[in-house]
Amino acid sequence: MDDRIVDDAIAYVREIFAHDYSGHDFFHTLRVYKMAVTIAEREGADLLTVQLAALLHDVDDVKLSPETHESKGKAVSFLQRHDVPQETMEKICQIAGEISFAGTDTVVPQSLEGKCVQDADRLDAIGAIGIARAFAYGGSHDRAMYDPDVPFKEGMNGEDYRKSLSTTVNHFYEKLFHLRAMMNTDTAKAIAKARDAYMRAYIAEFFAEWEGVR
Numbered sequence: 199m200d201d202r203i204v205d206d207a208i209a210y211v212r213e214i215f216a217h218d219y220s221g222h223d224f225f226h227t228l229r230v231y232k233m234a235v236t237i238a239e240r241e242g243a244d245l246l247t248v249q250l251a252a253l254l255h256d257v258d259d260v261k262l263s264p265e266t267h268e269s270k271g272k273a274v275s276f277l278q279r280h281d282v283p284q285e286t287m288e289k290i291c292q293i294a295g296e297i298s299f300a301g302t303d304t305v306v307p308q309s310l311e312g313k314c315v316q317d318a319d320r321l322d323a324i325g326a327i328g329i330a331r332a333f334a335y336g337g338s339h340d341r342a343m344y345d346p347d348v349p350f351k352e353g354m355n356g357e358d359y360r361k362s363l364s365t366t367v368n369h370f371y372e373k374l375f376h377l378r379a380m381m382n383t384d385t386a387k388a389i390a391k392a393r394d395a396y397m398r399a400y401i402a403e404f405f406a407e408w409e410g411v412r
């Protein structure tokens with residue numbers, strides 16, 4: 199396996215995500231990568247597995263690449279091109295399949311490495327970046343920012359969640375405010391606590407301004 203593999207993976211995802219502005223752009227992957235490395239170092243996880251799994255976690259995402267979602271075809275061909283051992287490759291593909299948020303169908307990854315990458319991916323959905331991503335996603339999917347007549351739904355499964363036409367503010371109640379309690383590692387729990395508080399303060403301010411209170 200060549201030692202430039204991490205740099206090559208960064209170049210590969212830069213190319214794949216060059217034209218995505220839906221919240222799954224290259225910089226999302228790069229932030230997940232950096233955060234996953236921070237978590238992995240503190241939690242004592244295998245660094246190379248975490249680096250590659252973080253970089254490749256979205257390349258076969260069902261929304262971006264439905265034809266390779268099942269097989270993890272893009273991740274597999276990248277890893278094969280770089281002579282990654284079969285066992286490491288399987289672990290990385292397993293992680294890619296485990297980490298996505300799917301409402302009540304969400305799973306806890308089996309490996310410590312998967313837990314680190316899932317935490318990093320979820321941390322990118324909350325806090326200041328999470329707020330920006332939510333409104334960017336809402337805009338790109340023609341969703342209303344907020345509508346008091348659209349109630350939010352809790353307890354959705356994976357399919358309901360993907361089909362939901364809710365507003366962006368509802369998304370905070372349907373997903374984002376739940377993520378803090380779903381972190382796997384102590385490192386991520388501490389970071390999530392601060393990001394969650396920031397996001398809740400933001401939504402409180404949003405409603406105050408909406409009502410003309412201040």
Ligand code: ADP
Nearest residue numbers: 221298299322323331332333335336365366369
């Ligand atoms: P994952 O990273 O688990 O694949 P998604 O693809 O569901 O997550 O979401 C990508 C980004 O878009 C996240 O920041 C998420 O909060 C945001 N997002 C997803 N669904 C909605 C929605 N209905 N309204 C607003 N933001 C959303």
Ligand code: NI
Nearest residue numbers: 230255256319
């Ligand atoms: Ni992601």
